[in-house]
Amino acid sequence: DTTVKQNPRYKLARVGKPVNLICSQTMNHDTMYWYQKKPNQAPKLLLFYYDKILNREADTFEKFQSSRPNNSFCSLYIGSAGLEYSAMYLCASSRGTFYEQYFGPGTRLTVL
Amino acid sequence: GDSVTQTEGQVTVSESKSLIINCTYSTTSIAYPNLFWYVRYPGEGLQLLLKVITAGQKGSSRGFEATYNKETTSFHLQKASVQESDSAVYYCALGSTNSAGNKLTFGIGTRVLVRP
Numbered sequence: 331d332t333t334v335k336q337n338p339r340y341k342l343a344r345v346g347k348p349v350n351l352i353c354s355q356t357m358n359h360d361t362m363y364w365y366q367k368k369p370n371q372a373p374k375l376l377l378f379y380y381d382k383i384l385n386r387e388a389d390t391f392e393k394f395q396s397s398r399p400n401n402s403f404c405s406l407y408i409g410s411a412g413l414e415y416s417a418m419y420l421c422a423s424s425r426g427t428f429y430e431q432y433f434g435p436g437t438r439l440t441v442l
Numbered sequence: 443g444d445s446v447t448q449t450e451g452q453v454t455v456s457e458s459k460s461l462i463i464n465c466t467y468s469t470t471s472i473a474y475p476n477l478f479w480y481v482r483y484p485g486e487g488l489q490l491l492l493k494v495i496t497a498g499q500k501g502s503s504r505g506f507e508a509t510y511n512k513e514t515t516s517f518h519l520q521k522a523s524v525q526e527s528d529s530a531v532y533y534c535a536l537g538s539t540n541s542a543g544n545k546l547t548f549g550i551g552t553r554v555l556v557r558p
Contacts, residue, residue, distance in 0.1 A: 334487065370550065372533070372547075372548040372550045373533070373548045375545055375547075378545070430493070431546065433480075433488035433489065434487050436487065
């Protein structure tokens with residue numbers, strides 16, 4: 331099974347409220363990624379976990395948090411949503427950081 | 443930094459005709475990056491279509507081909523005869539390495555619509 335699952339598929343949030351997105355995989359992959367995809371823009375890497383080590387991109391360092399309570403689950407947390415957070419959020423996983431990434435279907439977040 | 447530029451917008455092509463999606467890359471982090479094409483079919487997640495890790499080599503999958511050309515820093519995707527089922531969004535991506543590991547830098551994506 332090469333499925334990466336994301337919940338929810340659609341999320342509506344209010345400005346200033348927190349948002350928590352969930353990703354899971356059962357492939358025993360040690361690396362999990364979060365990307366942000368906006369219309370007419372390329373998917374942009376936000377952060378990734380290699381095992382228990384979190385690596386965040388410099389330009390989004392303060393905007394997103396993440397946790398990985400076990401190998402299978404990874405969350406993306408926004409403490410206070412702004413309109414600019416409206417986007418598709420893609421989760422992916424891989425065996426190590428040098429191998430093929432498997433993507434989930436995405437969570438579409440709309441902030442109002 | 444790293445960047446990927448690919449054919450923008452939508453490409454419409456008739457079934458059985460040829461298709462080419464242009465992709466060029468730029469990188470300052472690695473001399474010979476790994477290059478990928480990912481595809482997103484309607485209702486599905488991104489999935490790997492093909493990859494090439496050695497300059498000068500060609501990758502192929504599902505009738506698609508792409509050649510890693512380090513002289514022109516290009517990785518164009520081609521198919522000689524498309525089918526309706528090839529309608530999807532195609533993303534060119536570059537794999538580079540930093541101290542934390544490998545990361546993918548994507549292009550903006552090209553939507554392909556194949557008309558019957």
